[in-house]
Amino acid sequence: MGKHRSEISLFQLIDRKFFDELVKKHGMDKGVRSFTTWEFTCGLITCMIMRLSSYRELEETLDIPRSTFGDAMNNRFSGFFQDLCDHILLQIRGRTQDRKVKRAIREIMAIDSTEIRVHGSIFSLPGWQQKQSDDHKAACKLHVVYSVDGQWIDDFKITGGRKHDSPVSLQLRILPNRIYVFDKAYCDIDFWLKVISAKSDFVTRLKDCKSLRNLQIKVLAKIGDQDGVLYDGPYVPSSVQMHLHREELEVTQLRHIIYRDRETKKIFHFVTSDLKLSAQTIADVYKRRWAVELLFKWIKGHLDIRYLPVKSANAAKIQLAVVVLVQLLLQLKKITVAYKGTLWGLLRHIRTSQFRQILSGRAAPDGCRWSEATINPIAGVAL
Numbered sequence: 001m002g003k004h005r006s007e008i009s010l011f012q013l014i015d016r017k018f019f020d021e022l023v024k025k026h027g028m029d030k031g032v033r034s035f036t037t038w039e040f041t042c043g044l045i046t047c048m049i050m051r052l053s054s055y056r057e058l059e060e061t062l063d064i065p066r067s068t069f070g071d072a073m074n075n076r077f078s079g080f081f082q083d084l085c086d087h088i089l090l091q092i093r094g095r096t097q098d099r100k101v102k103r104a105i106r107e108i109m110a111i112d113s114t115e116i117r118v119h120g121s122i123f124s125l126p127g128w129q130q131k132q133s134d135d136h137k138a139a140c141k142l143h144v145v146y147s148v149d150g151q152w153i154d155d156f157k158i159t160g161g162r163k164h165d166s167p168v169s170l171q172l173r174i175l176p177n178r179i180y181v182f183d184k185a186y187c188d189i190d191f192w193l194k195v196i197s198a199k200s201d202f203v204t205r206l207k208d209c210k211s212l213r214n215l216q217i218k219v220l221a222k223i224g225d226q227d228g229v230l231y232d233g234p235y236v237p238s239s240v241q242m243h244l245h246r247e248e249l250e251v252t253q254l255r256h257i258i259y260r261d262r263e264t265k266k267i268f269h270f271v272t273s274d275l276k277l278s279a280q281t282i283a284d285v286y287k288r289r290w291a292v293e294l295l296f297k298w299i300k301g302h303l304d305i306r307y308l309p310v311k312s313a314n315a316a317k318i319q320l321a322v323v324v325l326v327q328l329l330l331q332l333k334k335i336t337v338a339y340k341g342t343l344w345g346l347l348r349h350i351r352t353s354q355f356r357q358i359l360s361g362r363a364a365p366d367g368c369r370w371s372e373a374t375i376n377p378i379a380g381v382a383l
Contacts, residue, residue: 010049010329010350011042013336018087026080035064037080040072044322045329049351051304073315078158081321085156088328092152095335106201108285109154110292111172111182113143113165114300116320121311127160128313140308140316142323143168145180146292151343152331153295153324158317166191174198179274181289189241192273193248201274203285206256211238212269219258227265229279231258235271259283299323302347 019038023029028037043064052058055066115131122128122138130139139161145154155173165185174180176199184205195202206212219231235254242249257270257279272282300306303323310316330343330350339346 010045010326010333013088013091013329013332014041014084015087015091019084022080022083022087026077026083028076028080035068035072037076040069040076041081041084041322043069044318045326046354048303048322048326049347050354051351053304054309070315073310073318074312075314076318078314078317078321081318081325082156085153085321085325085328088325088332089152089154092150092328092332092335095332096150107150107178108148108288109175109178109180110146110148110289111144111169111180111186112146112289112292112296113141113168113185114296115139115141115161116300116305116308118308118316119311122313122316125160125313127162130161140313140320141168142296142320143172144292144295144324145172146295148181148288148291150331151291153327156321156324158320160313170194174200176200179203179285181285183289189237189245189249192254193245193252196252196273201272203270203272203274203282205286206269206271211236215256216258216267216269227260227262229257229259229283230267231256232279255279255282257282295327298344299327302344303327 016038019041023037043058043062046052046062047058050061052061055070058064058069059066116139117130118128118138118140120136120138122140123136125138128138128140130137141159141161141163143157143159143165145156146152147154154175157168157171159168166188169182169186169188169191174195178200180195180200180202182202182204184207186204187207192202192204215231223230233256235256237245237249237254252273253275255270255272255275257272259268259270259279260266261268268283268286270282270286274282277285303326305320305323308316308319310319327343330346333339334343334346
């Protein structure tokens with residue numbers, strides 16, 4: 001890659017004009033005297049990349065007072081960072097929409113959530129208690145829509161740990177001409193119809209019930225030990241589903257596919273709104289849902305968010321929104337500089353550059369302890 005392109009830092013990828021307009025829109029700097037939202041955002045990104053796990057580490061490394069940073073985490077509007085993520089996503093889509101991607105089917109979007117432990121002081125908030133825990137542990141959930149082909153987070157929501165996935169799915173952004181794939185936690189006819197009304201299709205698994213078991217027994221009696229696709233027929237909604245959504249379901253066709261994995265011999269019941277793809281392709285699409293599980297493993301490991309030490313719901317939402325922001329910025333930088341390695345390789349290069357700059361002892365030119373020069377140590381450093 002050329003030198004002029006490799007010198008683009010993550011901070012330079014953020015449109016400063018748009019950023020300032022967004023700050024003004026949400027009143028983020030109203031009443032702020034010394035720690036602007038831009039400095040706060042740069043500090044958050046640097047903190048995430050360097051895996052600084054506490055306010056004390058952040059103060060010792062970046063020289064930002066713990067009280068200043070903590071107040072910003074508790075009081076700044078968390079929705080600002082979601083809007084910033086949407087802006088970066090638009091930049092990514094703008095740079096990739098003309099790129100030829102060889103795939104036989106439409107863009108696959110995987111939907112899932114992951115639970116992340118937070119400080120126990122948030123336990124008292126409704127819905128923030130950790131599931132299956134009696135010792136006052138708290139947790140939150142990161143719900144994402146992940147582009148399997150593009151490898152970026154397309155939308156996300158942050159809730160308490162006890163919030164069920166199905167109601168949150170109705171708040172997620174659904175785009176046309178996609179295939180959305182999700183597991184049994186989203187077995188909700190309302191969400192299925194939302195995907196269909198957006199001119200997209202879905203693939204999911206069905207929860208176990210008596211009618212499925214009876215159908216499976218009949219199919220196995222005819223098929224025997226055959227692997228692969230065992231059944232491909234119409235999906236028959238339950239009486240409750242028909243009662244609640246009779247008008248929509250009478251004009252909507254759904255497929256029910258029974259599939260036995262050749263390796264594990266496990267039997268899966270899929271339902272999909274796609275009537276054109278082969279049953280085997282539908283099963284293969286569902287296998288690609290695993291990409292979102294790998295995403296959760298990646299961000300928890302490389303960005304160190306298995307546990308958040310923050311003591312307010314707003315701070316937890318800000319930190320997880322910045323996790324998504326960093327993932328999007330890394331993906332945008334990879335596209336911008338035509339980086340050929342993995343996203344982890346790019347993150348490692350940036351992290352190493354930051355440590356070198358901090359160890360070199362470069363001070364801020366204007367003497368401000370938390371100026372951009374201090375919290376943006378990689379600006380102008382080539383990979």
